[in-house]
Amino acid sequence: MAEFDYDLFVIGAGSGGVRASRIAASHGAKVAVAEEFRVGGTCVIRGCVPKKLLVYGSHFAEDLADARRFGWDTSGATFDWPTLRDNVAAEVDRLEGLYGQTLGNAKVEVFRERAVVAGPNMVQLASGRTITAANILIATGAWPGQPPIPGAELGITSNEVFHLPALPRRAVIAGAGYIANEFAGIFNELGVEVTLATRGDKMLRSYDQEIVGKLLDISRHKGIDVRLNFPFRAVTRQADGSLLVDGGDAGPIETDLVLWAIGRVPNTKGLGLEAAGIALDGEGAVVVDAYNRTNVPSIYAVGDVTNRVQLTPVAIREGHAFADTVFGNNPRTIDYSAIPTAVFSNPPIAGVGPTEDEARALYPELKVYRSDFRAMKNVLADRPERALYKMLVDGATDRVVGLHLIGPDSAEILQAAAIAVKAGLTKAQFDDTVALHPSMAEELVLMR
Numbered sequence: 148m149a150e151f152d153y154d155l156f157v158i159g160a161g162s163g164g165v166r167a168s169r170i171a172a173s174h175g176a177k178v179a180v181a182e183e184f185r186v187g188g189t190c191v192i193r194g195c196v197p198k199k200l201l202v203y204g205s206h207f208a209e210d211l212a213d214a215r216r217f218g219w220d221t222s223g224a225t226f227d228w229p230t231l232r233d234n235v236a237a238e239v240d241r242l243e244g245l246y247g248q249t250l251g252n253a254k255v256e257v258f259r260e261r262a263v264v265a266g267p268n269m270v271q272l273a274s275g276r277t278i279t280a281a282n283i284l285i286a287t288g289a290w291p292g293q294p295p296i297p298g299a300e301l302g303i304t305s306n307e308v309f310h311l312p313a314l315p316r317r318a319v320i321a322g323a324g325y326i327a328n329e330f331a332g333i334f335n336e337l338g339v340e341v342t343l344a345t346r347g348d349k350m351l352r353s354y355d356q357e358i359v360g361k362l363l364d365i366s367r368h369k370g371i372d373v374r375l376n377f378p379f380r381a382v383t384r385q386a387d388g389s390l391l392v393d394g395g396d397a398g399p400i401e402t403d404l405v406l407w408a409i410g411r412v413p414n415t416k417g418l419g420l421e422a423a424g425i426a427l428d429g430e431g432a433v434v435v436d437a438y439n440r441t442n443v444p445s446i447y448a449v450g451d452v453t454n455r456v457q458l459t460p461v462a463i464r465e466g467h468a469f470a471d472t473v474f475g476n477n478p479r480t481i482d483y484s485a486i487p488t489a490v491f492s493n494p495p496i497a498g499v500g501p502t503e504d505e506a507r508a509l510y511p512e513l514k515v516y517r518s519d520f521r522a523m524k525n526v527l528a529d530r531p532e533r534a535l536y537k538m539l540v541d542g543a544t545d546r547v548v549g550l551h552l553i554g555p556d557s558a559e560i561l562q563a564a565a566i567a568v569k570a571g572l573t574k575a576q577f578d579d580t581v582a583l584h585p586s587m588a589e590e591l592v593l594m595r
């Protein structure tokens with residue numbers, strides 16, 4: 148190994164890169180990682196973590212309103228955006244520090260600058276220095292996309308949304324995926340007039356559409372103006388400083404903020420990959436095999452940059468499996484089946500396994516169980532919205548193959564239930580489990 152500066156050089160200290168660095172070092176490898184922005188990556192700095200904290204922060208609006216029915220006098224309660232924004236930013240700073248410490252404790256050297264691939268065993272740092280490594284891991288994540296229309300630059304993306312100087316009076320959120328629905332919920336609760344507009348005819352395409360239909364109804368009931376089939380043609384700044392979104396036949400929308408949430412593009416531009424001969428797919432994602440190896444044998448890639456499943460727990464698993472495979476003498480691949488996922492909309496959606504439409508094609512004897520109910524807390528709060536739980540069962544084997552939920556705390560409930568789906572448990576085994584009463588989760592063992 149002495150012919151190289153490092154056994155492993157990782158580009159990108161996000162979810163996948165940090166885990167891979169730490170585990171490779173624990174297997175005895177000499178490791179360095181380069182990070183051009185902030186250690187921790189998208190999830191910690193401008194993704195999952197600050198987003199979830201804003202979800203909590205914004206939900207107090209409804210909680211405080213509901214509290215009155217439970218006897219509390221909440222008059223005089225006010226909201227201050229800078230306080231929430233700055234407290235969230237401080238928590239992100241704290242976590243960034245912990246990630247740095249973890250790398251330091253693991254004896255991983257951190258270069259706080261951009262790195263690009265300069266050859267099968269060489270990277271170049273922004274400062275000009277070149278470094279050699281027996282193996283290179285590309286873990287550069289993804290970048291928010293913007294549509295190729297005039298005025299797109301007048302909008303912001305999830306990169307900027309956590310730092311708004313003030314909340315806008317009105318916001319147009321473009322897209323109908325994860326980020327769009329999560330920020331529609333956050334902004335709506337914080338009193339912003341939200342329009343969620345997407346060019347397609349569906350929201351959250353990969354989720355069970357009956358569950359998504361419920362979210363659509365509840366979102367509209369909460370005052371979110373959801374526009375499907377909305378073509379974004381252009382954005383212009385008006386004389387009074389507001390923005391005008393040109394939607395062609397769907398009409399213009401006047402707003403104060405445009406948030407692009409139209410998908411995240413693998414971060415491979417200018418990374419030296421073409422020059423190094425690394426194969427990319429049509430969307431610019433690094434092509435890898437099941438062991439995360441590219442077509443150049445010394446170069447690997449994990450996480451969003453490979454555009455397989457753009458989720459933190461998946462990037463972490465891929466990074467870990469890569470390190471075990473290459474440095475731990477333990478070749479491992481990831482099982483991508485039955486990955487539980489959630490959208491932290493208001494209310495949240497969570498699902499595991501195929502949707503009902505997908506399951507119908509896979510299991511000819513599919514049985515669908517439903518529980519459509521109003522959470523006890525919502526009943527007393529006089530809040531009309533209902534929850535919906537769906538269980539998909541393969542009639543041939545009685546196995547529960549999918550669960551799809553919308554309702555309070557559905558992500559928390561699904562994580563535990565997903566273990567049963569992953570383990571291949573049957574409907575009879577769910578039914579054998581005594582209900583935990585009173586809870587929402589008990590619906591899962593009471594479906595008839």
Ligand SMILES: Cc1cc2nc3c(=O)[nH]c(=O)nc-3n(C[C@H](O)[C@H](O)[C@H](O)COP(=O)(O)OP(=O)(O)OC[C@H]3O[C@@H](n4cnc5c(N)ncnc54)[C@H](O)[C@@H]3O)c2cc1C
Nearest residue numbers: 159161162163183188189194195262288450451457458459
């Ligand atoms: C708003 C938002 C909310 C999200 N919420 C969730 C959620 O609730 N749950 C969930 O599972 N996932 C969520 N995600 C997705 C999740 O953040 C990503 O799937 C995850 O961060 C991917 O990890 P990664 O290691 O592939 O990339 P990243 O975490 O993006 O890390 C890549 C790192 O590489 C750095 N980098 C890039 N190029 C270079 C270079 N040339 N040199 C040096 N450094 C470089 C970047 O600065 C970055 O720090 C969310 C994403 C967003 C944007």
Ligand SMILES: NC(=O)c1ccc[n+]([C@@H]2O[C@H](COP(=O)([O-])OP(=O)(O)OC[C@H]3O[C@@H](n4cnc5c(N)ncnc54)[C@H](O)[C@@H]3O)[C@@H](O)[C@H]2O)c1
Nearest residue numbers: 294322323324325326327345346347408409410411457489
């Ligand atoms: N809770 C979570 O786990 C979570 C949260 C946020 C992000 N993420 C990850 O990050 C990824 C990116 O999130 P996202 O919400 O940006 O993408 P997404 O893929 O979830 O949704 C993109 C949406 O934009 C629409 N769209 C695409 N091009 C458009 C255009 N030109 N004009 C209008 N609409 C357009 C699509 O139809 C789709 O509805 C997600 O796919 C997910 O993997 C996960």
